[in-house]
Amino acid sequence: MPGHRRIHAGQRDGLDVHRATATLVGTSLYAGFTASALKTGNAGQTSISGVVLDNQEHPLPNVTVRVDGTTREAQTDTQGQFKITEVPVGAVRLIADGSTTSAEGEWPTLAFNLVTIAGADNPLSAPIYLVKLDTVNAKTVGDQDVTLTLPDVPGFALEVKRGSVTFPDGKKTGKLSVTPVNASKIPMAPPNGMQPQFIVTIQPVGAKFDPPARLTLPNVDGHKPGA
The missing domain is CATH 2.60.40.4130 (Immunoglobulin-like)
Known part of the structure; x- marks a missing residue:
């Protein structure tokens, strides 16, 4: 297929030991990725x-x-x-x-x-x-409309409607916390190649919102209106 090429890895085992790069002809633009290889066994x-x-x-x-x-x-x-x-x-x-x-x-x-x-x-x-959870600013949600904010992060808000949360244990009320995460030490890569400068973890994991909770984030990346 035009524009596609199959790349064969080398003989080394380990994490990220193989690297491939591609340069757009006539420009200085390039992309790269790494690959890992492990030996199979029992x-x-x-x-x-x-x-x-x-x-x-x-x-x-x-x-x-x-x-x-x-x-x-x-x-x-x-x-x-x-x-x-x-x-x-x-x-x-x-x-x-x-x-x-x-x-x-x-x-x-x-x-x-x-x-x-x-x-x-x-x-x-x-x-x-x-990351150690911010339990000081955690709030009980479920029995009324609640807005969670972060005193050290002006412009942040998580608006949770009454009766909208289902916790992992099936309960409809409980404590919800929001904690900022160091952007250089996020526990998992953001999807679609995004690299946001402001990241939070909303706990407990597995809490479901229906209708969805409205999330407002400060524009720390300096995006233009409508971006």
Whole structure:
């Protein structure tokens, strides 16, 4: 197909060890991407490993990391490291449950999608970053209209209508928190190549809004009206 070319990876194993770039003819514009390669083996030896840190790069011990829908899990050690053995092969959903950490404060639960290679230890390409939740400004939602704001972030608002929230346990009322996240240490890549400078986590994970909650964000990226 015109404009397409198949690229064959080299012989090295590891994360992000292969890099390809493409330059638009006649310009200085280019795009690049990296690829990882792992050796396959016995499916029963498949594992997932990684490290869980806070936004100041400190390890978080006793965070429970599990493969969703299975009994396979592990807890992080004093260095924040974990390894889950005998995990399924293929597409899995990894859950990092910060509620079990022994670190002071309340911490979120986050979910990640990844694809495991049979028989390999599948290391995460980056640390899992958890941010300590702002429980001071959390509010009870469900029984009335509520607007959550952030005192240190003028212009931010999350407007939650009465009866619109369903929490993960099925309840219609509960505590909702909003916490800013360090943009350089976000726990997962934003979709569609976006690189916003202002990011928050709304907890608990899995809370559903119907009708959707109205979200107002400060224009820290300096976008023009209507952008």
